Amino acid sequence: MENHSASARYERVVRRAQADGRVPALSVALHRADREPWVFTVGDSGNIGHPLTPDTRFRIGSITKTFTAVLVLQCRDDGLLDLDDPIARHLPVPAHGDATVRRLLSHTAGFQREPYGDIWDTLKAPDAAEVLTQLDRAERVLPNARRYHYSNLGFAVLGQLAAHLRGGTWAEIVGDRILGPLGLTATTLNPPPQAAVGYLVDDFSDAARPEPQTDLGGVAPAAQLWSTANDMAAWGAFLAHPATADPQGRVLAAATVDEMRFPATVTHESVWQSGFGLGLIIEPQSKWVTHVGHDGAMPGFLASAYGRRGGEGVPAGLGAAVLGSSGTARVTNEIVHELLRLAVEIDPADITPWRAAPPAPVAYRSILGPWFSEGTQFVFSWHDGALQARLPDLPRDFPPSIFEPLPGQPDVLRTVSGRETGELLRLTRDEAGAVVRMHWATYRVTRGQEGFDGGLASDGPAPLPGSLSGR
Structure with a gap:
């Protein structure tokens, strides 16, 4: 960022969050079209021989779902499916085939949260084929369209749907159709050598226990990816301002991203503080401002990537990401919103001078x-x-x-x-x-x-x- 005063304010927010939240490592980035990216890290990667740098990789957890949602919307835009199609129209499933693509994207299909089995006990996830063949063992815990109920299983099915329609694996198509075109080269399926260690930090002492790394197999479309704060801030900018981040529409038409951002449901029936669109969380702020993106959680890691839309002084392409190596420090998911607010408060977009233009027709x-x-x-x-x-x-x-x-x-x-x-x-x-x-x-x-x-x-x-x- 060119504004050194702003950079110092951002840095202090991140340092305070890392200290108060007792996060072993934090990596943070802000993107906007009119500045160079601002990237900052504080703490220790826990990886001997690979100290914490902006290139340190963190698990991004459920931010992965936003990539899967984009793959599904690409299929819709290419005429391969309709959002109101039941999944049985495209996939051979033994149960719950009446669930529609739209309901799965908005977590309103009633699917149980996780695939069949106690995968967080065994740390063994089903493979891609088993995700589908075991659907008859999974519950429909709520009637279709009754209310919001978050489901990793639902997004695992969506990922297999997109892969089936494209004739490849989910990992292949997310690389070919999103990561490559947007230049998100630090976002990978598996952890590279420079990956941070994720920890469970003790509530009652300063001890921290490394958490195991878990391969999610067929559930990968819900939470598998690793990345950097810089890549994820760029992704948040795309979700909020696709016409700025992807002007040629190589990944998705701006109108389709608009469709994804429109609230399909509130996440709580009596506390209307957040909503869910088609694969995206919508967090209302003040005065017609929203933050759109997603949070992520995996053993030892929390992550957030959001973009800011609406309001005065918002620069084009404003996105932020915060990645942390503690699985319980909720401050990781809170400061992303504070940084987006600060970016507008202390370093607003330049005011474009008014100039006369041709009259109306x-x-x-x-x-x-x-x-x-x-x-x-x-x-x-x-x-x-x-x-x-x-x-x-x-x-x-x-x-x-x-x-x-x-x-x-x-x-x-x-x-x-x-x-x-x-x-x-x-x-x-x-x-x-x-x-x-x-x-x-x-x-x-x-x-x-x-x-x-x-x-x-x-x-x-x-x-x-x-x-x-x-x-």
Whole structure:
């Protein structure tokens, strides 16, 4: 990062977290499009001959699920599946074949948390074939679509689904279709020689016990990968700002990543503090800001990778990752959000000077200005090459509705973002070609403040039949 004051603030946050959380090793990174990456490490790798550096590898656990989710969405975009397909349409499964791809991605299919067997006792995971053949031994612990229930088994099945449709192994396709195109060269299936040792840190002393490394076999699509903070911050930036991190859409179209980020469920029915999209955790912040990404946990390791979206001062491509070598230091999963907030607070994006731009097309100039619908005022404007609408009393950083004309139909526009996304805006013109009325989501939009009977609010009540004023 170029801002040395900001770097010092970040470093102090990380040092405090490592000390208070008693994490043997922490590796942290911030990515943004307008700065060089900021990477910092503190502690001891525990690996003799391989001291802690930015290239030290940590287990990222369930962040792996976000890669599996992207593979599944790639299959959808390529026409290999539909998100509402039951898995039995594509995989030979002995049970639970009615579970849909979408429900598995959002953890609402009701699958039990882990594959059949006590794999965290035996530390022996089923292989790829066994994940599927043993589905009849796994429970559907909740009815389909009842509520959120986190499931490693569900993502293991999704990984085998993507591998089956692509004709390779999950490890092969995640390397070929994501890691390679995005240049995430430090992200690997297995630990390299420079891997950190993961620990269980004693609650009542300063002792730390190394945890065993576990190969997840057929459950790899849920939690197998190892990586660096630098790679994972870049991944968080991709999940939040794909058009910046992957402008050519080599991995996934930006619109598809938008779809993944839309909340499919809350994670707790009475405490709406986080949600789950299609393979992504959504953490609401203040003032229309969200952090999107995932946390990870494996024996001896905790990890987080998130990107920040929305709000004033957010630089394009802002992502952060925190990887730690303690399996119980929850501070690892907390400071990623603090760092993303700090990045905007103390080193916000540069303010782009306003410059005059070409006027709105002649066909849309008569729309500009205030209109009313359902008695409420909306202001229509032309910015950044598109027609927009917003409520006048909302803050400037609240996203407007944005419209795009349908092909060959300039008087019929689709709402592509914001309020009433997906709905049509239909224009009605007078003989001179000026727009005199609109219909948005079928509601009448007029220049005057009209009631549903077409009368102006300023005229007061309609006269009663037979009254003097009505004669």
